[in-house]
């Protein structure tokens with residue numbers, strides 16, 4: 001099996017030097033184990049945090065050990081009564097072509113006609129659930145709300161914009177980092193307006209797009225975006241703090257928003273969340289998202305990178321994700 005290991009910890013932006021390709025001989029299966037040929041691997045922004053030697057809500061990756069992450073594949077050998085050859089399974093042993101372990105680490109999922117298996121790593125999986133929990137539990141959207149979403153052309157953001165609309169928002173505004181992405185937000189994902197944060201400061205661009213203020217802000221970016229949103233929040237607004245990707249590769253301490261006092265004077269509720277505490281919302285999420293996808297109420301895009309024989313395409317995909325080379329979910333196709 002070929003896998004990607006962590007060679008060293010990055011300072012600032014990671015590079016190829018921080019990763020290594022390792023080929024190992026897999027032992028024979030013992031009772032209860034399965035062997036899975038991965039078909040799609042996920043790369044996600046939180047993996048950048050796991051490259052640091054810092055204890056967070058997920059433990060750091062170990063030097064010399066394979067990286068881990070979401071993956072979907074097919075059982076090719078089974079010594080377990082629970083999983084059969086041919087079953088499609090979702091699991092956490094990504095960054096490699098073949099995964100092996102106890103059957104309990106692999107969750108069987110159904111193949112949905114017309115929906116690629118990679119959707120389980122994105123819109124039908126944890127990224128879709130993140131958008132859903134953010135807008136239904138953390139900062140619930142109410143009928144008639146104006147909603148602002150940063151990182152809106154990414155995996156979480158593109159789902160969030162569409163969920164906001166389906167939950168009754170009357171105006172949905174997004175931000176992204178290229179003209180092409182900004183076009184997609186309005187032409188494909190149903191946003192009413194969008195801004196390119198590279199054109200001019202968000203703080204200068206946002207007010208004109210939200211004349212009635214913002215009731216719900218879904219923050220994927222932090223920093224300049226959070227500051228701009230706090231300027232235009234309406235009284236009793238809600239903010240779901242989902243991520244702060246503008247700061248993940250920064251080596252300096254980020255300056256705080258200079259307008260945090262608006263949280264007090266406008267009675268705002270800013271709540272952070274990490275999805276692990278909300279996995280129990282998966283059944284209700286799937287019950288809503290399944291029909292939305294089937295009816296075309298929610299569309300999704302993926303940027304698919306070829307893993308190549310040595311799986312090193314996974315590294316390119318991860319580095320590209322941090323630079324914004326993806327629209328929608330960044331996934332890696334093996335073999």
Ligand code: NDP
Nearest residue numbers: 045154155156176177220242243244245246273274275324
């Ligand atoms: P995305 O698909 O959104 O990919 C990351 C995107 O971030 C890039 O495409 C890029 O798009 C954008 N980006 C990179 N640098 C910057 C910057 N300096 N300023 C603004 N945008 C930037 O990834 P995900 O959808 O998987 O994740 C989105 C966010 O959600 C992340 O912050 C992630 O950490 C968070 N998250 C949190 C979870 C939780 O449990 N709280 C669970 C899952 C994700 P562009 O071209 O627009 O710059």
